[in-house]
Amino acid sequence: MKPRIVIVGAGHGGIQAAASLREEGFEGDITLLSEDPALPYQKPPLSKGYLQGKQTDEAILFRSANWYTTNQIDLQLGVSATHLDPATHQLTTSAGDTLTYTHLILATGAANRRLPLPGADEVLYLRTLADAQQIGDRLAQAERVAIIGGGFIGLELAAVAVEKGKAVTVIEYQPRLMQRVLPPVISDVFGRTHLQHGVQLRLGVGLQAIQKQGHSHTLTLTDGQSLTADLVVAGIGVIAETGLAASAGLVCEDGIRINEYGQTSVPDIYAIGDCAAHDNPYAGKCLRLESVQNAVDQAKTVVSHLLGNPRPYRAVPWFWTNQYHLKLQMAGISAGFDTYVIRGDEAADKFSVYYFKAGKLLAVDSLNRPADHLNARKLLEAGVTPTEAQITDLIFNLNGVL
Template sequence: MAAQQGPVVIVGAGQAGGWVALTVRSLQPDRPVILIGDEDHPPYERPPLSKDVLSGKATPESTYLKPLAHYAESGIDLRLGSRVAAIAPDDRTVTLSTGERLGYGQLVLATGMSPRPLVIPGADHPRVRTLRSMQDLAPIRQLLAPGHKVVCIGAGFIGLEIAAVAARSGCAVTVLEAAPAALGRVVSPEVSAALVRRHEQNGVAFRFGASVISIQDKSGMAEIELAGGDSLAADLVIVGIGGMPNCQLAEAAGIDCDNGISVDAEGRTSEPSIYAAGDVCRQFSLALGRTIRLESWQNAQNQAIAVGKHIAGVPEPYADLPWFWTDQYDDNFQIIGAPERWDRVVWRGMPDDDKFTAIYLDNGRVVAGNTLNNARDIRPLRQMIIDQAVVDPAVLQDTETALIKIQKLQAAI
């Protein structure tokens, strides 16, 4: 059993906060659990918002971890539309914006991240939007009309996913990216180029090395001014230039932060009774051997479950490899691993094929992989990365032999 048996208070009712609450409740049925969120929805998964929910293929309710009624039925005190104003670690209390104080045995900060703002003149134009939460959907949807001009600033996952939905909605779409490639921080230039070509085949235009200097109003539309003198008019501007961890509460309480709330391998912060989970925390990765902050569905769920287990007195090491996925048009693209470097990319298939696997090597060792419409290769890739397998590139390229077979043969050596 856990050392402290006071209430478990969780700040942030997103996916990570929800999984901490559900995990503690399943292991300690009589432990008071209070889950505090500033939205009006119960915990939900965010990735579908920029894909099936935005396109109308799925309802917002389909993203809920559990139906709203489940929390009351299971004894979780879910406080929606509530905000924590301060934490007092010495007293083990949190103060809500209403002035109410709550004591805790253990506290979990699952405060997530916020979209990085576009800091230029005119960034507050009413047609400039970000997509992070349910409340962001309606203003974006109403501007995804056939013939409308949509500009996505940033060629990361959010920008590309919304570009795909907008193109399918009949909009004229342009993606502006300051870097020389899409997804440049997470995939190789060859893989990036392959994904960009698939967007271009759907009518999306790209401008790399583009620097946005201001946004002005032009008859109600947004006029985007670029360095060099060019400009673009848009009915909708989507800003997707990264995220910032919501560390404000932790910092004010004297908790160590470094581009995220710093936690140990168990998810515990510099305050022993306080944990952090999900997008907001920077944790030592047992799989990678370094600290990392991850903004991913997998981490928001599995790392949060690990924190819940530790609080409930049944610790289990969290050693997942980073895993990311995105759906764009009819394509599913996945990334396994997060290498700091690689010196070669081996292809199973070709970049312009409708299905391929790209395997990243560092001195012959498998360090990461990407798949397009080829998800079955993720499991063997994960194992080869964990095993630090060194595989002959010619063997990896042999598409006549399933990658799972190659992995098993390599493991047997």
């Protein structure tokens, strides 16, 4: 009997796994289950070009419908995996089928954390194409927009909304924007830029209550102030989709626990992407990464292992966000740095921050300096730390130290 690999989830991880399996010569059956009814699409544009109206539905597809047929990938849209039995290698689906697999790849992603407040039922969240379409429709009608959460998605939405002429307020519990992942040297640039574009920033306050009044909502903040909005969108983080794995007895700790080859506690079941908790060599601890890079590179790691060419996961983490003219690209994980050095022109919003810990390069955030970002990924991968003099000398080609 032919081997059969079942992949649950057709996001960045699931699609890459299917593509890599065929590219690497896997000739068995591939079944790809997608709870989402839409032809699989990329998520990053949803809060950027898609909502801006610059990218169409077709432009954000991973692959055309033909690609799945040509590559003999049995894509089942609008079908979720509902029950997993690792002992019998069987997966039950919402379509009523029982699939027997040789290997299973869980690429189930994450779900939006929801506001635990009464009255918050009409708050919108952004994760799927359907969410983006709903937010786009509502945005067209709205004049006042409140965004709960000053993280990447909330701020990308704020930039899109204010550029459409809306009155936008961002409510962030922390005293700084994107505080969890960015130090002040970068996040302050974003704060200033949002203010310059007219976004109201309410930092260091939380949301206490929401009340619907006619077509609008009154938001009461923890400092006692209130504001009214026609549209409220929350971007307050995500929770790993571990339900299927956990109920099948796989070890889960804020994510499905995997080893350096992507194997879960049941070796013929793998997990990748947003749902997977792994020991990351760049973070020096177990974590989940919510990024395209991580989903794609973990998919490649799993496929290599499955096809008998094991290579442990060591990819340099990287991420990006686009807000107005600010294109930020992050390489490595800067948490825990003790010093930093700046290369470039801060006044022109064109600079990179090189973070160090005990004299070793830890991470690089590049603002409107894409060449620095590409070089940083290579430096981090090679474990090379340039000197402060080399970093600050704009004439010096940092590729030269590799």
